[in-house]
Amino acid sequence: MANRINREQVQHVAELAKLEFTDTQLDALTPQLDDIIGLFESLSEVDTTGVEPTSSVTDQINVMRDDVADNWGQSAALLKNAPDAERGYIKVPAIIDESED
Amino acid sequence: MDYLKQDLASLHADLVAKKYSAKELTQQTFANIKATDPQVDAFLHLNEDEALAQADQIDAAGISEDQPLAGIPMALKDNLVTKNVTTTAGSKILGNFKPVYDATVVQKLANAQMISVGKTNLDEFAMGSSTENSAFKTTKNAWDHTKVPGGSSGGSAAAVAAGMVPATLGSDTGGSIRQPASFNGVVGMKPTYGRVSRWGLIAFGSSLDAIGPMTRTVKDNALMLSAIAGHDQHDLTSSDKAVPNYAADLTAATSVKGLRIGLPKEFLGDGIADDVKQAILAAADTYRKLGATVDEVSLPHNKYGVAAYYIIASSEASSNLQRFDGIRYGYRAQDVKNLEDVYVKSRSEGFGEEVKRRIMLGTFSLSAGFYDAYFLKAARVRTVILNDFKAILKDHDFIMGPVTPTTAFGIGEEITDPMTMYMNDILTIPVNLAGLPGLSLPAGFSKGLPIGMQLIGRPFDESTLYQAGYAFEQNTEFHTKVPTLGGHN
Numbered sequence: 322m323a324n325r326i327n328r329e330q331v332q333h334v335a336e337l338a339k340l341e342f343t344d345t346q347l348d349a350l351t352p353q354l355d356d357i358i359g360l361f362e363s364l365s366e367v368d369t370t371g372v373e374p375t376s377s378v379t380d381q382i383n384v385m386r387d388d389v390a391d392n393w394g395q396s397a398a399l400l401k402n403a404p405d406a407e408r409g410y411i412k413v414p415a416i417i418d419e420s421e422d
Numbered sequence: 423m424d425y426l427k428q429d430l431a432s433l434h435a436d437l438v439a440k441k442y443s444a445k446e447l448t449q450q451t452f453a454n455i456k457a458t459d460p461q462v463d464a465f466l467h468l469n470e471d472e473a474l475a476q477a478d479q480i481d482a483a484g485i486s487e488d489q490p491l492a493g494i495p496m497a498l499k500d501n502l503v504t505k506n507v508t509t510t511a512g513s514k515i516l517g518n519f520k521p522v523y524d525a526t527v528v529q530k531l532a533n534a535q536m537i538s539v540g541k542t543n544l545d546e547f548a549m550g551s552s553t554e555n556s557a558f559k560t561t562k563n564a565w566d567h568t569k570v571p572g573g574s575s576g577g578s579a580a581a582v583a584a585g586m587v588p589a590t591l592g593s594d595t596g597g598s599i600r601q602p603a604s605f606n607g608v609v610g611m612k613p614t615y616g617r618v619s620r621w622g623l624i625a626f627g628s629s630l631d632a633i634g635p636m637t638r639t640v641k642d643n644a645l646m647l648s649a650i651a652g653h654d655q656h657d658l659t660s661s662d663k664a665v666p667n668y669a670a671d672l673t674a675a676t677s678v679k680g681l682r683i684g685l686p687k688e689f690l691g692d693g694i695a696d697d698v699k700q701a702i703l704a705a706a707d708t709y710r711k712l713g714a715t716v717d718e719v720s721l722p723h724n725k726y727g728v729a730a731y732y733i734i735a736s737s738e739a740s741s742n743l744q745r746f747d748g749i750r751y752g753y754r755a756q757d758v759k760n761l762e763d764v765y766v767k768s769r770s771e772g773f774g775e776e777v778k779r780r781i782m783l784g785t786f787s788l789s790a791g792f793y794d795a796y797f798l799k800a801a802r803v804r805t806v807i808l809n810d811f812k813a814i815l816k817d818h819d820f821i822m823g824p825v826t827p828t829t830a831f832g833i834g835e836e837i838t839d840p841m842t843m844y845m846n847d848i849l850t851i852p853v854n855l856a857g858l859p860g861l862s863l864p865a866g867f868s869k870g871l872p873i874g875m876q877l878i879g880r881p882f883d884e885s886t887l888y889q890a891g892y893a894f895e896q897n898t899e900f901h902t903k904v905p906t907l908g909g910h911n
Contacts, residue, residue, distance in 0.1 A: 326786070338740060338785040339747070339765045340778055350779070356841055357783060360729045364799050367726055367806055374801030375808060377629045378857030379616045379659040380881070386655055395522045398506075402519060404754035411750060416761045 325358045326351065423450055426585035426904040430494060430642045433588065437485045437493045444477040444485065444493030448537055451495040455539065455586045458907055461567060463559045464581040466500050467508055468540040476537050485535075491649055492535035497590045499578050500541035501548055501624040502633070504528055511624045512546040512556040512574075515746050515753045515772030525622020526657065527591060527633050527650040534649045542577030542590060546774045547743065548598055548626045550574050551846040554837045555776045562833070564606050565871055565905040569830040572602030578636050579606040584907055589637045589646050593623055595630045596731055597825070597850025600862035603636055604825035604874025607864045607903065609643045609891070610636045612850075614882050615857035616661040618647075619654030625742040627735035630854040639901055640863060640891040644668035647884060666885055672892040679713030681819040681890065686721040689823030689849060698824045701866030701873040705894065706822065712893055719818065721810045726803050727852035728844055732780075733787045733800035734855070739777075740784025746772065779840060808856045815858075815880050820887060824849055825862045825874035853878050861887040864900035872900075 326334075331351050335342055342350060396409065405412040423433065423442065436442060442450075452470050459465050477493065485492045498504065501511040503521035510516045524532065531538070545555035553561040553576025561576045563569035564583035571580040575592030579602035582590055592599040594612035603610025611634040618633045625631065635646030648669065653662040685706055690699050706716045748754035748768025755767035773781070787796040814821060826846060836843045853860040858878055865875035875894070879887045895901050 330786075331782070334782055334786045334789060337789060338781050339744075339769055340773075340781065341766050341770045342778075350782070353779065353840055354782060354786070357732060357844075358786070360841065360844075361733055361787070361796055361800075364726055364729050364733075364803050367723060367803050369799065369802035369806060372802045372805050374798055375804040375855075376801055377659065378808070378881075380661055380663075381616065381659055384658040393522065398520070398522045399750075402522075402751035404748065404752070413749060413761055414758055414764060 325355050325362070423447060424585065425588045425638070428588070429639050430491065430588055430645050433494050434490050438487055444480045444537065445474060447493060448473050448477040448495055448539070451539055451587060458584050458586050461562065461907065462564060462580050462584050463561045464542055464577040464584065464586065465497070465540045466510060466543050466558055466577070469507060469538060473537050473539050480535050480537070489535060490645055491531070493537065494589070495537045495539045495587050496531065497540050497542050497578065497581050497587045498528060498538055499544055499575050499590065499592050501544060501593055502528055502591060503622040503624065504538070504541065507541070509541065509624070510558070511548070512544040512558065513773065513777070514557040515768070517557070517753060519751050523622065526619040526654045528622065530650050539587060542575070542581055544577055545574035546777050547624065547739070548574040548593055548595055549739070549776050549780055551597070551601055551843055552837065553577060554833065555774055557774055560833060563830045564907065566830070568832055569871065570605065570833050572605035572830060574598040575636065576602045579603050579608055579610065582606070582608045582636050582638060583905060585904065589635060589642060591633055591650070592636050594632050594634060594854065595627045595735055596854050597847040599634050599636060600825050600850050600860055600874070600876060601847060603862040605830040605872065607872030607900070608636055608638055609640050609864070609901070610634065610862045611643050611647055611884065612853065612860045613647060613651065613884055614859045616659050617651050617859070617882065617884065619652070619657040619660045621654055621656035627738040628742060629738060630735055632854070640888055640895050641669050641672045644672060644888045661882065663882055668885055668888050671885055671889055676889050676892050676896070677713065678709055678890050678893045681714040682817065683709055683714050683716045684719035684814045684818035684821045685716050686719050686724065686814070686821060686823060688721050688724040693827050693845070693848070694824060695828045697868035698826070698828060698873055701868070702822070702824050702875060705865045705875050708894060708897055709822070712897060716822070717818070719814045719821070721814070721852065723803065723807050723810050724852055725848070727807055727855060728848050730800040730803040730807065731851040731855060732783060732844060733796050734804065736780045736784035737787045737797050738784070740781045740788065743777070743781055748772070776840070804855045807852050811852070811856045811858060811878070820890060821878040823876050825876040829868055829871035829873055849876065857881065859884045859887055861891050863891045863894065864903070865894070865898070866900060867903065
């Protein structure tokens, strides 16, 4: 294995992405990512000296519109989608770890 | 009625002549879906009550000749949000999500009075080429239930191919309309980037995503695109160019005489199966016989498309999918101690394996120290690929080639090997990178499975692709072949 990415780096990227993997998952994922990053490295064969990057191909530039507020009146429907809600607010667990109190 | 025998124009004529009502047509559609879908598994959700109520309203108002789509059933890929109707994107993380608005394309089809009968299966968040990445079910190829339908719009393709609905919408980020269309022997259009509003399409790769129709014939597809295309103030990348009446140009007089077609040698090179190659060479001969010129051309950087795409699309996906955090909607993990746990556990339990793999690839490509070498390099290679297409399309009216390297592969055959799965899209991905329109249509069969042909055009020149596709259809019989299914034939 060429080792373009190792287990510790995969773990670091997972933390950035707010994902967690078990040891077994990491064992499978690390060589898969390494293979795919190997494919990514084939891009170094393309000479891109002086080539501008393309981030979008849209033909629209600086589209303007009036800044008008629009009341959708759907807060009840929106809250229904929340996993937990109370008195018109979305409810989440404590931000600080309760077990450490 | 039989959707494997009738096109949209003939259904419309029957509805106007009151041969049957929109309600009868809708009832027949549900009866047909219930008989057929247990074998195909194309649908995630059916809206029977709402559809029948809508049909009643349409019948009460009457259908006139200037409403070509009114009263005709269709289905939507389940990554298009539908007001009050569960929209999952094929993911456990959105298993119980009920959007509060309709996507622009859904509104437009409702304005045209089409009847939405349900939502179709897809690879989770449209990431995949086989529909096996759905968290809910595996859709089968309409022609052979041991084969994949392709993906990610596998449900939309199989539903049309099996005659359950005459038209569906799909989405295409790297081939997700064209590849399943090819595997199922139907017509699929990925329009020019910006031709159709993306508002209400659950975002995957925002600079690549396109919504388009999947139908049994080219003309049906053209009718559908005219209905969904156009500028939308909710999608600032949508184009304000006028929308042509694409179907009006498709008549007995439609011809490819005098057109110049480019056939890239890379599209018939290594890795392309012989049966696919032979079908495309035969199609080139058909075009020559019809008076077009077919030249060998070159897309020298085509082989770098997959690498550039998996960097760009995964980077955009890793950003777009940050919103799924277990707070405002969707799945929230239980057994959490703090807010950080909600994010990490909800995402880790809610997303499937392939989606997590792409988020990881994207996060890596954008991370400090790797951004220049990966993301920025891919964005520069994207320019190079775009320039290859521009050079050919300067003096060619369109490009032709296969859609996929092989016909449909077996269920379970490639799902454990991401790299092999990614290579399925080597012929479709570059078209998304360049933002060009791409049409997939039936062009042959091998061992009972359909082979698709891809036509790639200039930006906003869907018209030429439809005309060339229509001319091909008028002179071949591939589009008249239908699969053998229980409950049919």
